[in-house]
Amino acid sequence: MSNAATLDIARTIRIAPVPSVPRAVSVAPLKTQCSTCHLRDLCLPCGLSVPDTERLDGMMFARRKVAAGQPLYSQGDKFQSIYAVRMGTFKSSLTLADGREQVSGFHMAGELMGLDGIASGAHASSAIALEDTEICAIPYAHLNELATQSTNLQMVVARLMSREIVREHSLMMLLGSMNAEERLAAFLLNLSRRLKARGYSPSEFHLRMSRAEIGSYLGMKLETVSRTFSAFQQQGLLEVDKRHIRILDLDGLTRAFGLRVQ
Amino acid sequence: MSNAATLDIARTIRIAPVPSVPRAVSVAPLKTQCSTCHLRDLCLPCGLSVPDTERLDGMMFARRKVAAGQPLYSQGDKFQSIYAVRMGTFKSSLTLADGREQVSGFHMAGELMGLDGIASGAHASSAIALEDTEICAIPYAHLNELATQSTNLQMVVARLMSREIVREHSLMMLLGSMNAEERLAAFLLNLSRRLKARGYSPSEFHLRMSRAEIGSYLGMKLETVSRTFSAFQQQGLLEVDKRHIRILDLDGLTRAFGLRVQ
DNA sequence: CGATTCCTTGAGGCATCTCAAGGCAAGTGG
DNA sequence: CCACTTGCCTTGAGATGCCTCAAGGAATCG
Numbered sequence: 001m002s003n004a005a006t007l008d009i010a011r012t013i014r015i016a017p018v019p020s021v022p023r024a025v026s027v028a029p030l031k032t033q034c035s036t037c038h039l040r041d042l043c044l045p046c047g048l049s050v051p052d053t054e055r056l057d058g059m060m061f062a063r064r065k066v067a068a069g070q071p072l073y074s075q076g077d078k079f080q081s082i083y084a085v086r087m088g089t090f091k092s093s094l095t096l097a098d099g100r101e102q103v104s105g106f107h108m109a110g111e112l113m114g115l116d117g118i119a120s121g122a123h124a125s126s127a128i129a130l131e132d133t134e135i136c137a138i139p140y141a142h143l144n145e146l147a148t149q150s151t152n153l154q155m156v157v158a159r160l161m162s163r164e165i166v167r168e169h170s171l172m173m174l175l176g177s178m179n180a181e182e183r184l185a186a187f188l189l190n191l192s193r194r195l196k197a198r199g200y201s202p203s204e205f206h207l208r209m210s211r212a213e214i215g216s217y218l219g220m221k222l223e224t225v226s227r228t229f230s231a232f233q234q235q236g237l238l239e240v241d242k243r244h245i246r247i248l249d250l251d252g253l254t255r256a257f258g259l260r261v262q
Numbered sequence: 263m264s265n266a267a268t269l270d271i272a273r274t275i276r277i278a279p280v281p282s283v284p285r286a287v288s289v290a291p292l293k294t295q296c297s298t299c300h301l302r303d304l305c306l307p308c309g310l311s312v313p314d315t316e317r318l319d320g321m322m323f324a325r326r327k328v329a330a331g332q333p334l335y336s337q338g339d340k341f342q343s344i345y346a347v348r349m350g351t352f353k354s355s356l357t358l359a360d361g362r363e364q365v366s367g368f369h370m371a372g373e374l375m376g377l378d379g380i381a382s383g384a385h386a387s388s389a390i391a392l393e394d395t396e397i398c399a400i401p402y403a404h405l406n407e408l409a410t411q412s413t414n415l416q417m418v419v420a421r422l423m424s425r426e427i428v429r430e431h432s433l434m435m436l437l438g439s440m441n442a443e444e445r446l447a448a449f450l451l452n453l454s455r456r457l458k459a460r461g462y463s464p465s466e467f468h469l470r471m472s473r474a475e476i477g478s479y480l481g482m483k484l485e486t487v488s489r490t491f492s493a494f495q496q497q498g499l500l501e502v503d504k505r506h507i508r509i510l511d512l513d514g515l516t517r518a519f520g521l522r523v524q
Numbered sequence: 525c526g527a528t529t530c531c532t533t534g535a536g537g538c539a540t541c542t543c544a545a546g547g548c549a550a551g552t553g554g
Numbered sequence: 555c556c557a558c559t560t561g562c563c564t565t566g567a568g569a570t571g572c573c574t575c576a577a578g579g580a581a582t583c584g
Contacts, residue, residue, distance in 0.1 A: 094435055098520065102435045116431060118424035124431055144420075148413055155406060161423040162380035168430035169378060169386055173356055173364045175437035176481035180540070211563065219438035221541060226564055242548090242563070258360065442572070473531065483573055488532055504531070504581085 042110025061136040079117030088133030089208040185257040304372025323398040341379030350395030447519035469505040
C-alpha cells in the first residue's frame with residue numbers, strides 16, 4: 001500500500017523504537033463471551049443486536065491480566081489484536097526518538113485500545129497498565145471475518161474508530177487553545193463523566209495516574225498540574241489529597257473549564 | 263447506541279453549533295470513476311486490487327467544486343458522505359462555544375475528510391476550502407454496502423481511519439511537547455513530504471493557509487508563527503516571501519525539528 | 525485611491541517552565 | 555523497630571518563551 005496519501009506526520013515525527021520489555025502477562029486460560037459480559041453495553045457489542053452479539057461469542061476472546069506498570073503492547077510491536085479493557089486503567093503513550101513522552105490517552109473498563117495499529121500493521125503507541133488490569137484480546141483478522149457477515153458489526157467498529165478520531169480532536173482543542181486551569185478542569189470533568197457511566201461516583205474518585213502522566217497528557221509540567229490542583233482546592237472547587245479527588249463544585253469546575261454550557 | 267463507553271471528551275468540551283452558511287457549491291453534473299482517476303494511488307482505491315477498484319466505479323462519485331473560503335460541510339451538519347480532495351486544499355477546524363477555533367488539519371489532493379462524522383452521525387468538524395477546490399463525495403451508506411462485498415475495501419477504509427488516528431497522535435505529540443521552532447519545522451517537513459508525494463517540489467512551495475491558520479493548527483499565535491519564520495530565514499534554513507517558501511537546508515530544518523533521526 | 529486583509533516587528537507582560545528544597549508514605553535492610 | 559532509600563507530590567523563586575498590544579508596510583480589491 002502506497003503511503004503517499006497519508007495524512008499523518010508520523011513519519012515526519014520520528015518515533016523511537018521502544019525496546020520490547022518481556023511481558024508480565026499471565027497466559028490466562030480464561031475466555032470470555034460478549035453476551036454475558038457485564039461490560040457489554042460499554043464495550044464492543046454496544047449497539048449490536050442480540051444475534052450479532054452472539055456471533056461475537058464465537059470468538060471467545062482471550063482474557064489476560066497485565067500487572068501494574070507493565071505494557072500490554074509497545075510502540076512498534078506487530079499489530080494483531082485490538083484490546084478491550086475489562087478491569088483497571090491503562091495509559092497509552094508515544095515516545096519520540098529523543099525520549100520525550102506524550103501520553104495520548106487513559107483507558108478504562110469497556111474502552112478499546114490499539115486502533116492506531118491498523119494503519120501500518122504495527123502499534124503506533126504503547127499501552128501500559130496503571131494498576132493491575134485485565135483485558136480481552138480481540139484478534140483483528142478474526143474480527144474482520146466476522147464483519148463480512150454482519151454489516152452492523154462493521155458499522156460498530158467504524159463508529160468506534162471514528163469516536164477515537166473525535167476524542168483526539170477534543171484533545172487537540174485542549175492542547176491547542178486552553179490554559180492550565182481549563183485543561184485540568186476538562187480532564188477532571190471527563191474522568192468524572194466516564195466514572196459515572198461505569199457506576200462509580202462522579203464526584204469522588206482515585207486517580208490512577210501520576211501528576212507527571214496527567215501533565216504529559218495535558219501538555220503541561222507536573223509542577224503546574226500540582227499548582228493547578230492546589231488552586232482549584234483554594235477556590236473551593238475540589239478537595240485534593242494526593243490522588244484522592246472530591247469534586248465539591250461541579251458547576252464551578254465547568255466554569256473554570258471556560259466554555260459556556262450552550 | 264449508548265455512549266457510555268465513549269473515549270472522547272467531546273461531550274465534556276462543548277462544541278459550538280456553527281451556523282450553516284449557504285453552500286457555494288456548484289451542482290456539478292460530473293461523476294468520476296476511481297479506476298481512471300489520476301489520484302487513484304493516493305486516494306481511497308490505494309491498495310485495492312483492480313477488480314475492487316472497478317467495483318468502486320459502480321458508485322460513480324459525484325464531483326463538486328467548492329470555492330475558496332466556502333465550507334464543504336460544517337460542524338454539526340448531518341453526516342452522509344466522506345469526501346476525497348481532488349484538487350486544492352482544505353482546512354478542517356473545530357469551534358468551541360466561546361468562539362475559539364482550532365484548526366485540526368490541512369487536506370490536499372487524494373486525502374479523505376469527514377471520517378470524524380461516522381461516530382455520531384454528524385460532522386464533528388468543519389471543512390473549509392482554502393482555495394478553489396474540487397472534491398469527490400463518497401456516500402457513506404453506499405460505501406458500507408460495497409464493503410460487505412469486499413473484505414479488502416473494508417480493510418482499506420479501516421486503514422484510512424486508523425491512519426487518521428495516527429495522524430492526530432502526531433499532532434498531539436507536537437502540541438504537547440514541542441516548542442515553537444519544532445512545531446513549525448515539523449509542519450513544514452510534513453508539508454514538504456506530502457507535496458513531494460504528489461509530484462510537486464518538496465523544497466519550494468506556496469502555502470495555502472494564513473499565518474493565523476498555521477498558528478491555530480500548531481497551537482501558537484500568528485505573531486509567533488511569523489517570528490519563527492523569520493528566525494528560520496535568519497538561520498539560513500528557509501527563504502520566506504509571504505506565503506512562498508523555499509527550503510534551503512532540509513537537514514538543518516530536521517535538526518530544528520529536534521528529533522534525532524534515528 | 526481608500527478600505528481591507530495579511531504579514532512583520534517591537535516592547536512589555538505574564539503564564540508556564542526550570543530549578544531547587546522539603547514533606548510524606550511506602551518499602552527495604554539491618 | 556529504626557534508619558535509610560525511593561517515589562511522588564507540593565511549594566517557592568527566578569527565568570523565559572510565548573502572548574498581547576500596537577504600529578506600520580505590502581498586496582489586493584472594489
